[in-house]
Amino acid sequence: MRGFRTDLAMESISGHGLRMEGVQVRTHHLNDITHTRIRILNERAADLLGRKRGQYVTVEYPGLPRCDTARRQVLSRLVAQAVRSMLPPQGDVLVVGLGNRNVTADALGTRVVERMLVTRHLRQTVAGELRGKLRGVSAIAPGVLGLTGIETAELCRGLVGHVRPTAVIAIDALAAYESERICTTVQITDTGIEPGSGVGNHRLGLTRDTLGVKVIAVGVPMVVYASTIARDAMARLIDAYGIYASGHDEAAQELLRQVADGFLGDMVVTPREIDELVLSVAGLLSDGINQALQSAVDEETLHTFARA
């Protein structure tokens, strides 16, 4: 009953036992917020988990999209911390919003890019307290292949060659296995975007290999695939009645394949209120990333500046 689709490393490792060799997991709790840092240390572990070697930080809070100002500040600082720990200390950064702005559940990247404090063009002209403190940031949400005719990865490679950042931050809407994770878990990783991941199923990846610079990926699950729900329902039934034991698993797989290929393939599961959840999550991510990028500027100034 394998084959659930997920873009979260945290879900990939669950079920593999806590102490898998080559994987390091550290979890902290701040009241009801959970902070986890996973390190996949060698290729063997990477292969087993189907995830690339590197770090994956997860910040989880069940009420994330609707929390109060104080908790929002804690969450955005945790995001900032994780991003900052992966960023090169100096140099320009290009922020890329992946996904399709016209598809609500896939628009997270675009919504974050809209809220970025973009500075590359005004470092020379900015006055007052910000002068000399701003890191050069550019940002783009180029749109998906179906709308542009150009692979996002190709397009970004061209931009990196031109803008010459020391790192790329890529923002993407993810698919999870557990529907409770939708809009409640932020994943920050230094491994970039893997091919086939994301709500929009990027055909090519965005990684150091394809772009030539470090790629930090920030993502939040926005959907669960409908086929995952169907698989999961079947799995629970099988567990409960021991069909597995009696060798029915293969046949169940076949059944599911029919179901999923037939009509569930393109369908996604989201909360009904996904439209407003996306905006809320985008606000939190952009606050965190803006803080990480402009660590010499205080939060209030950033906030005012970003709104202006």
Added chain:
Amino acid sequence: MRGFRTDLAMESISGHGLRMEGVQVRTHHLNDITHTRIRILNERAADLLGRKRGQYVTVEYPGLPRCDTARRQVLSRLVAQAVRSMLPPQGDVLVVGLGNRNVTADALGTRVVERMLVTRHLRQTVAGELRGKLRGVSAIAPGVLGLTGIETAELCRGLVGHVRPTAVIAIDALAAYESERICTTVQITDTGIEPGSGVGNHRLGLTRDTLGVKVIAVGVPMVVYASTIARDAMARLIDAYGIYASGHDEAAQELLRQVADGFLGDMVVTPREIDELVLSVAGLLSDGINQALQSAVDEETLHTFARA
């Protein structure tokens, strides 16, 4: 394994055998378009099916949201015909768009209302060929209870008292049982909107009883509930392995209840591209309803007028 949620009469009657007493079904095929007229004739049939007495016309076409101009015209004429057959021959009509405009899958009603040819205020002033031919139409998308603090049904009752239409046409996004029906089936019924129906779960119904005039409801499935997908997956497994026969059904129901109550309750399944599908379907419905309301005006004039 009952309890699938659907707002389509067509799905309620399926599985009850073709010749249920008190139910009349007539189906026509126009190439790949299917037109079905269901009449529920007595209370006994109504109770059995959990649907009100009255007529339900269904227009189905698998490629509906993306069809060519010619087929679009056929489909909008079929919608027009069904609506016209239920409308009183004369008198003003109030069109009400139900649902939440900020929730993509629930915004169908709003999007249709935006495209209505509204004439109540200009019958006196309109010039030329339209003069004397226009039926009085008003239209509103009042918004959902959570955003207004007022039940839609209450609000409509107030409006009906004021505008004094001879009929109300209510547009709503529906939930279906089969995901293939999303954006491919139009239901037109003279029974109004039932309480608890629609993507937004209207708490009160909009019917002749509550509004005092005939209510024609036009709807298209926009979602399947995630719990329906889970139930359906379990049901297929059960069918395949005969768990039902061995009395496990009750336990399976219990399992599902846990799953659904736990976290699937609010979740809906939609195609990823739901944002653009809504606009396409809204265009087709408004074309059809505008034709039905202004049957003295030719299609081209209507189209131009509606766009102006």
Added chain:
Amino acid sequence: MRGFRTDLAMESISGHGLRMEGVQVRTHHLNDITHTRIRILNERAADLLGRKRGQYVTVEYPGLPRCDTARRQVLSRLVAQAVRSMLPPQGDVLVVGLGNRNVTADALGTRVVERMLVTRHLRQTVAGELRGKLRGVSAIAPGVLGLTGIETAELCRGLVGHVRPTAVIAIDALAAYESERICTTVQITDTGIEPGSGVGNHRLGLTRDTLGVKVIAVGVPMVVYASTIARDAMARLIDAYGIYASGHDEAAQELLRQVADGFLGDMVVTPREIDELVLSVAGLLSDGINQALQSAVDEETLHTFARA
């Protein structure tokens, strides 16, 4: 050279001398924020100024749409204070957003209504610290005559009869004479909405006379009419060269009439970035009005609740 169009009482009285009989003006400065309370005390003054008897509070700050968090709080509290001073101490309130949501400069009312803390339907069910403290609020943005076929004033009269509030708060986008006032001045008045006012030119007014309850109007200039710009340019030229003295004024008026009737009639002047300015101003107004309505609840709780 009279006849400039403005919806601001403050602009109507300027030029009439500071001490007009029957008009009381009190101005306070809080750093760079200006707070003015105008009272028009008798019919004679009302006729002279072309404004209704009553109170007009104006809060002005040149950087209003882009101010920092601290100043934003000051401004929203001043709005709250003015609204609260005009509200009946108890009873439900209906908030009405005027204008056309599809016209950026006219969408202010809609955008404010979207951010209102609506409570009428949940006073019984709300838990915890809010229990018993919430004032009943309902809110609607009904849309303009051209889209609904129903006069906003008629529609509101119906709603008032149903919801039975003790007051209505009407939000509207205004037209000003001076373009510096766009998005920088808030007017709060207990005289309601006058016929012909607003960006959308409401045909009927919303006042105690038409609705039967007190109507508090909150508005911000979003446009200057293009004909006002043209008139103003001519006026400045005339002032500078003394054409007026030589009796050319009448002819200039005629010239302007030709220009304005010809093509400027429908045209409005706005800042290029009006789309985002509207959102910013709507946020400030809704914060202020939510505070005024729920004065038993602290700001942070309100903010969290309004976002949930």
Added chain:
Amino acid sequence: MRGFRTDLAMESISGHGLRMEGVQVRTHHLNDITHTRIRILNERAADLLGRKRGQYVTVEYPGLPRCDTARRQVLSRLVAQAVRSMLPPQGDVLVVGLGNRNVTADALGTRVVERMLVTRHLRQTVAGELRGKLRGVSAIAPGVLGLTGIETAELCRGLVGHVRPTAVIAIDALAAYESERICTTVQITDTGIEPGSGVGNHRLGLTRDTLGVKVIAVGVPMVVYASTIARDAMARLIDAYGIYASGHDEAAQELLRQVADGFLGDMVVTPREIDELVLSVAGLLSDGINQALQSAVDEETLHTFARA
């Protein structure tokens, strides 16, 4: 009284006399549609007019944004014809939507790009009647400098290097001198986009010089600058009263400078209903450009395909 700002060649030549040397003008009337082809043939004429050498085709129709289906077809064909006459016969084309999608009057380019038939990525996979007939088209609306930190011209140069089109089509919202031209005039030119032009004031141009391939610019006036309205009003007054003759012109210029610099600089004049006009005009332009690009495909197939 010079210095009116316009992006239309047609307005630049008016007032210079019909038979200026080095300028060729041909006008045709199709009922109430006017089609004009202007050729600026030498540098002297180019300098005098402040426009680049090349061709400028203008299609004018007063009712353009609200015309009926038949006239819409005529207009989109005229646009198609003009674009086709400037396109290289073969090779890929990159369509670039200029302007800021969040500023209604500046979003024309983005709205056109959203409706482009993008084919670069699917020429190999497309089936049936389209196979082998599609020209490779890619399209992007990269966003303005203030939002990306990257000059649009720089960004396009990078893309051209990567995509290797034989021509670029750039779509932009223009500023006009006469407000009657807003949304009623389409300009197609083979001279590209000039620096400082457009509603968004592009800092760099998009021309063969900067991009290395032919650049066809398609634009429609969406605004008139408020300072143009003020200047124009003054000019009319001056004409009427002969101030000019008496040497007051210089002083009037000074007066205007004060006015415009003071507060009108950023202000633009638009029709109130600009939001919907933009969508209508974008539909017409994209129909025309899609036809020009895919001249081997019939209109109906194009239309269906573009909507799918």
